[in-house]
Amino acid sequence: MFLAWNEIKKNKLRFLLITGVLMLVSYLVFFLSGLASGLENLNREAVDKWQGDGIVLTSESDKSMPQSSMTLDQLDDIEADNVAVLGQLNAIATSGDIKANVAIFGIEKDEFIMPDVTEGEAFNGENEVIASDSLKEEGFQIGDELELSSTDEKLTIVGFTEDARFNAAPVLYGEMATFHRVKFGEAAEQNDDQINGVVLRTNDLKSVTDNEDLETIEMEEFIQNLPGYTEQNLTLSFMIYFLFVISSVIVAIFLYVLTVQKISLFGVMKAQGISNGYLSRSVIAQTFILAAVGVAVGFGLTLLTGAFLPAAVPVSFDIPTMLLYGLVLIVVAILGAVFSVLTIVKIDPLKAIGG
Structure with missing residues (x-):
């Protein structure tokens, strides 16, 4: 030395x-x-926020949530300690001159994937959403009315939550009825049983379902199959x-x-x-x-x-x-x-x- x-x-x-x-x-x-x-x-922020053990998608979806289409009736074929239904679609949200690619999550307010609100309040009514706080950095605020590229429906931001991005897109959380209106428009009532997947909390993923049309995927495997991840x-x-x-x-x-x-x-x-x-x-x-x-x-x-x-x-x-x-x-x-x-x-x- x-x-x-x-x-x-x-x-x-x-x-x-x-x-x-x-x-x-x-x-x-x-x-x-x-x-x-x-x-x-x-x-993966939004997925980690679920703190789930796995997710059920259709067998033909190739482990992709947007490609999965299920009905609420198929919940009877799923056995787990806790389940949470989920609908998901992508859109471009516009408020004034501000635009952002967003992922819209349809959820049930009383289920475990409901996010904690860090600013504002939780959604309570029609077309109200909780937004990822990353949208604040782009200029979005509570009370903003969002126009969407895929529908004539307009959403209103009533609150923000932390760490909520899915596949690099900020997430908007709304009730399942809001998701159906955005996705199906005038045909929302006829498709009010449609969901994309079911998030699970269970110790035994292998015995979740015997339905051949459904596939149970471990959460980390689901994340690994996100596009481009x-x-x-x-x-x-x-x-x-x-x-x-x-x-x-x-x-x-x-x-x-x-x-x-x-x-x-x-x-x-x-x-x-x-x-x-x-x-x-x-x-x-x-x-x-x-x-x-x-x-x-x-x-x-x-x-x-x-x-x-x-x-x-x-x-x-x-x-x-x-x-x-x-x-x-x-x-x-x-x-x-x-x-x-x-x-x-x-x-x-x-x-x-x-x-």
């Missing part, structure tokens, strides 16, 4: 460049992890993994070049009786110091950047995940130093000093 630290102090600029590169790589890794976490939350997460994860490899390669190249430049010096040190083990430990310690400092600075810059980002940027920093990624970056940097260690071990003192 003594040798490693003294060399860093003597060649500040050279090692500052290595630390700077590691800092930029770690900054990008941390930011991508926050982006991945934020986009993941955008898709898995593909998005895999893309960002692969980007992070590639950055780990890039980080290792960068460190390996830098340290190898530095080692080659110091071959004669290492030869003299070995001729004086300094062991390969001591020199190798010095290189590893040097790499650890550089990587730790670079990762720590990148970590701090990421959190600082997050504090100034606008709410529209879907970033959510998960500290345990970031710490894990930081540890991985340090480890792969040390692995990248192995090439320099191997070079040092192979140095012949006599040849190195020109003997």
